[in-house]
Amino acid sequence: MITIGDIFPAEGEFLAPDEVVVTYDGGVPVAIDGETVSVAEAHRMLSARGEAQRIGRRETRAALERRACRGYAIVRLVLYDGRITVA
Known part of the structure; x- marks a missing residue:
C-alpha cells in the first residue's frame, strides 16, 4: 500500500505524471x-x-464516479499538473 508520505515530493522537486488504474465491478x-x-x-x-x-x-x-460503468471495467487515469485525463 502506498503511504501518503511517499506521494508528495520534497521541496523543489517535480512530480512525474501519476497513472492510476481503477477497476470497477x-x-x-x-x-x-x-x-x-x-x-x-x-x-x-x-x-x-x-x-x-x-x-x-x-x-x-x-x-472516479464519472468513469463508473454498469459492468466490469478497468480505467487508466493520468493525474498531472492539476488535470485528470483518461489514458
Whole structure:
C-alpha cells in the first residue's frame, strides 16, 4: 500500500505524471492499481494522489464516479499538473 508520505515530493522537486488504474465491478470501484479496496478507500487514495498533483478532492471524486460503468471495467487515469485525463 502506498503511504501518503511517499506521494508528495520534497521541496523543489517535480512530480512525474501519476497513472492510476481503477477497476470497477458493477459500477463500483473495487481496486486501485490492482489492490482491492473499499469505495471509501478508493476515494481517499485517489484524493491523496490527486492533491499531490494539485487536483482538488471534488475533481478526483467526480473523475472516479464519472468513469463508473454498469459492468466490469478497468480505467487508466493520468493525474498531472492539476488535470485528470483518461489514458
